[in-house]
Structure formats: C-alpha cells, structure tokens
Amino acid sequence: ELxxxxxxxxxxxxxxAAARILGVSLRLNLGLPDGGLIYGAGGRGAGGEQKRRIVEVIRRLRPRVVLVPWHTDRHPDHTAAHHLLNEAIFAAALEKYEAPGEPHRVERVLYYFINDAAEPSFLVxxxxxWEKKRESLLAHRSQFDLAASGVETPLNKPWGLLYKVEARDRYFGSLAGVAFAEGFVARQPLLLPGVL
Incomplete structure (x- = not known):
C-alpha cells in the first residue's frame, strides 16, 4: 500500500463503507499491489498472474458490460488498470487461454473518467x-480528508479531486440540460433502435 x-x-x-452507501451487491478485491499493476507481459511473470486472476473473475461472473478506467490519468495504477483490464477482457474470450472457467466474451466495454476527462460518447x-456519489467518495476519509490523512495531497486540497469530479459532472450535465451527468466512452459503436 503506497x-x-x-x-x-x-x-x-x-x-x-462506500459500497454500502451505493448499494453495491458485490465488491471484490483481487489483492493486486498498489503501485504494482503490470500489463503487456504476454502472460509471463507477475503481469500474467494479474491478468489470469481478472480473467478468472470475468469467466465466473460473465458480465455483459465492463467499465474500465480511461487510458489517461494522473495515477499510474489507473492507466495500468486500463491496459490490464483490456488485456483480460480479450483473454477471457479465448478458448486456449489457461484460466479457470469457460471462455466468456464481454459484449460492451465502457471507459469512465477518474482524474481526467475527454469527449464522451454518451452521458448518463x-x-x-449525485449526492450519494459524493457521500460515497467522502467515505474514503484517509484519501479526501486532510485532517484524517495529516498530509496535503492533490486529492484532499480544497480544489482537489472532489472539486474536479463535481465540476466535471456539472459540466457534462450542462451539455445535456441536467444538473449532473457522468460521461462514458464506448469502445464499440452504440447501436440504437432508431433516431427517435
């Protein structure tokens, strides 16, 4: 833990606590190391083991949609998670990829923003x-509360991450004529039943 x-x-x-606030029914922690996510290892070493563990979860849960962090972010783990998850999503569908479970092809991959943003494919x-989202973020006191951590960081400054998340969600909301919206980038084109 870094x-x-x-x-x-x-x-x-x-x-x-944050998961309870959001009403999350299943939260998993694979025990991957903070500051030690590895991708592109071609299935060898620690990176291969990390990918295999994610593939195992994908094959067990068989999700239709997977949300993945956007590829640019100030935190190297978020960027590494983007690549590692994309590799695992691909590998989970391969018959010959050695991991527990039957192969599973994810139907849709959506990218979400943490610290950065880009032009979204769609808004929600x-x-x-939104207040519940804010409350869930604030549950992470050790990261967002200066008094709790005792050290000023980019996350707990008055204009830190919570400020940026609110500003971004307000901006995206303004584009759609609502108070708050979250933006997502779709890896594949979205097929709609019609234009109306």
Missing part, C-alpha cells in the same frame, strides 16, 4: 443520485 493516507485495513473499511443523468 497511498499517503491510511493503510490497507483502513482503505478496505472505507471501500466497504446522475442528478438524482
């Missing part, structure tokens, strides 16, 4: 649930 605020136990408790109105 994070400035908190430790693995505290961060785990905060993540569980989150006006009615």
């Amino acid at each position: 994070g400035t605020g908190g430790d693995p136990k505290i961060r785990g408790e905060e993540a569980e 109105d989150v006006s009615s649930t």
